[in-house]
Amino acid sequence: MVVSVRLTSLMLVCPCGRTSRARYDRSRRRWRHLNFGRSAVVIEAEIRRVDCRGCGRVRTEWTPWARPGSRFTRDFEDMACWLVKRMSKTGVAKLLGTTWAKVDALVRALVDVHLDSDRLSKLYRIGVDEIAYRRGRKFLTVVADHDTGRVLFVGEGRTQHVFGDFLASLGEDGRARIEAVSMDMTPIYRKAAITHIPHAKVCLDPFHVIKWAGEALDLAYQTCREQGVKISVDTMTPTQTWQKVRGALRQPGEKHDPTRAAIIEQLRRKHPRLHRAWLLKEELRRLYQVPAADAAEHLRRWTNRARRSGINAFVTLAKRLRRHRDGVLNAIDLQLSNSLLEAINAGIRLIQRRAHGYADLDNLIEMIHFCHGGVPTQLPTET
Ligand SMILES: [Zn+2]
Structure with a gap:
């Protein structure tokens, strides 16, 4: 089912927000939309490119139904991402009538945008824990933020170096801001904490x-x-x-x-x-x-x-x-436990079960960030 739409405004809007009348060229394009019953729906429109002074280059004009550069409508993307938090990508692809690879690409794009933001710049209280994958044969190190409840970092292995590298990546100011870190009793992470953030209070779960x-x-x-x-x-x-x-x-x-x-x-x-x-x-x-x-x-x-x-x-x-x-005593004083990490751990087990395990580690890590990293997902019908 092809739905033809037309932008009525004479003014062109660049994705950067600037408006202009300087049309560069025009062409017809299609965007995949949510199915209508059994029919696959595509939106078709003539779209213009704008020679934007703000951006200093030619860009495709902004449309209300799709994100810049995407071949799917906003509603389609939002629905797909909402579903991925709840079912396997294979299931989502089948339900929406697309491929696993396309669903995966949508998730990756959303995670990339989100992880670029300054999520590591204001950390005060963090927790670290190990999490098993590959049927308990291999381990990941997961760091979460107690104040937002989000996963900040996922690293391969459970050594003091993995946690140490994360702490090192925060820079001197970032490390200085950390007041407390919660963990279980294994000495691995404690050693890294003592080396990199000696001022922070270690809280034992x-x-x-x-x-x-x-x-x-x-x-x-x-x-x-x-x-x-x-x-x-x-x-x-x-x-x-x-x-x-x-x-x-x-x-x-x-x-x-x-x-x-x-x-x-x-x-x-x-x-x-x-x-x-x-x-x-x-x-x-x-x-x-x-x-x-x-x-x-x-x-x-x-x-x-x-x-x-x-x-x-x-x-x-x-x-x-x-x-x-x-x-x-620190844990009592600051009222910190590792229960946040336990909850995230349970969530990660669920992610693995939904996909019947993960062959690709990068993919698993991406899904952990997607489901527990605070990546916003909203149904098209939610406002
Ligand atoms: Zn622009």
Whole structure:
């Protein structure tokens, strides 16, 4: 279906915004538009070129239905890009009646325009994390901005050099502006941060600290189970009972139902050591609930208690937390966690699943920027 349109204005508008009467030449052109039912629609119009003084060269005049230089209408492009954030490019191509390569080119153009802007010039609080691809066999380093929630950088590999190179690329002023960086416990990124932004506060992710406590408790549980202490729950077999015990230990205390609370109470009487381990886990969780001003004191008391508990797993954890004290407290003080990176991580897994994995790494990185880099996409019907 061919829709012929005509620009009625005598004045020519250059894409730079300048108007002129100086027509250079004219020709007929076509733009691919959204399908009308089963029919492919093209817009056809006579279009003029303008000899623009502002640009100092001949340019095709601006039209309201298409972006400069594009052979698709704005509506088509906007629809395609909106869809790419939600389904595979193959699906989008089929739905809109075009090819994968053309959809891909639209996405690339949009990402290129967006990444050129000064998105790196005002960074204050960033987060860094590793993200698995190729079925978990390879890794990417992803840096995000806590203030906008956007991905800033995606690099191949998970070494301190990848993160270091990103920090180096910010320039001296850019690095000086960074106040805080959140990360998990791996020393890789911490080393790069210490080298390139020594003034910035490293914030260690609370979720990982709690995870350590959970792991220590699991170890204590295993030891206790191997020692064969008897705990009874209703008519269950010993194996079932121990599974119940583990469930009760792992669940946050405030969520316990009466059965689980009773199990913990039995532990207190019959196996005080495991009960103490559970208390230590719960007390460490409370570190993130007490007022920030009390956190340092809470952590100090906790590490002392854990060290004296005689439970190996918690003695080790106490040493570890003493080493990471500043990072743990910074995260509380600045209220920074790596949950933004976890959310982005989930989004990237979704991108990979939609495309059944990515053969081409550049393409995957482009899609990460497209979906999580703040590239604006809007349906033609949205205003
Ligand atoms: Zn111009």
